[in-house]
Amino acid sequence: MYLNFLNYFRGFAIFLIVLGHSFYITNFFNLSNPVENPFFRKLFFTMTTGGTSLFVFISGFLFHHIFYSRGFNFKKFMKNKFKNVFLPYLIIITPIIFIRFPEMLTNGHIQFQDIIRLILMYLSGALLDSTWYIPFAFVLFISSPLFIRYIELKKGQIFIVLLGLFIGMLIHRPAHNLHINVFQALLYFTPAYCLGIYTSQKKEILLPYLKKYNNLLFLVWIIIGLFQVYTNRFMNMHKINMFSYNGIDFMGVQKIIVCLFFIGFFYKLQDWHIGFLEKTLSLLADYSFPIFFVHNYAILITRYFLEKYSITLNFSYLGLILFTAFICTVSMIFTKVIKLIFKKNSRLIIGG
Helix, strand or coil: CCCHHHHHHHHHHHHHHHHHHHHHHHCCCCCCCHHHCCHHHHHHHHHHCCCHHHHHHHHHHHHHHHHHCCCCCHHHHHHHHHHHHHHHHHHHHHHHHHHHHHHHCECCECCHHHHHHHHHHHHHCCCCCCCCHHHHHHHHHHCHHHHHHHHCCCCCHHHHHHHHHHHHHHHCEECCCCCCCHHHHHHHHHHHHHHHHHHHHCHHHHHHHHHHCHHHHHHHHHHHHHHHHHCCCCCCCEECCCCCCCCCCCHHHHHHHHHHHHHHHHHHHCCCCCHHHHHHHHHHHHCHHHHHHHHHHHHHHHHHHHHHCCCCCCCCHHHHHHHHHHHHHHHHHHHHHHHHHHHHHHHHHHCC
16 A cells, blocks of 8 residues: 655655755865854754664565565565665666775775775775665665564564664664674664554554654654753764763664654645645655665765865755755756666666
């Protein structure tokens, strides 16, 4: 069954991900000294970044709503994911090798450690801003039998989500270095995935409540965001050694509230019939996976021309949003061109 509210949520989620990657190029937010940013910019930053959790939540929802509900076949599922997710990843990340490799050379010469470094970055997805998600997602897909067990539990599902959140608060997200720890990412994001599954399972009961108490969820979201800014823990927390203690990460908890708020908000939105907004979100949703891949290059090319012509952006809130819309639009146009050229085979290149 097609769910409009989930489609709207997916479109909004990809917009947030692109927005999160647009902060540094628009100079909206000083990433070199985050604490010195104005208060409301720090609040806006913490409330709009970390969009990965939203994508993971939606993936968990769809895993139950589509793949489990129609009869789960692990072999068929993995074959589909390799063809439509991992293969496009291998193709889309290849061009960046020719851009990044010369700057990674030791003293301008190819050495063994340079090749190893490149292979690690290629396999971990660290060559582009967002592509680390695909190796992690593939581990998530491989773990599907465990999530089938989770779906079929008679009790304890919420406890698993809460336990996972507690673990995530301690281990943090993996550092984006040469070998991004996909297993650390799996532990950190599993609560969002499981909550997505649970929300799909109980949607007939949960959605009316999420719609009714939507304003309360928004208030909780704001309170957590304010607490993060007040304690200077308003950014995604990353660390290399997940077993070392480096404070408590509240971003994962905040994003769980965000997921519940927006699933309720868009469930309510579908009753309002706001044509332009619904069409825009649906369009973004239709192109969400290609945008996820292509926007990395759109931002790189934009930055290249800005540097070439010595142009420095200094955008405010509206400028940041318009720039994000520009990157999404460019990504969709590029996707459309690829589809026109390669037709059905375009999914093998950009996943669209």
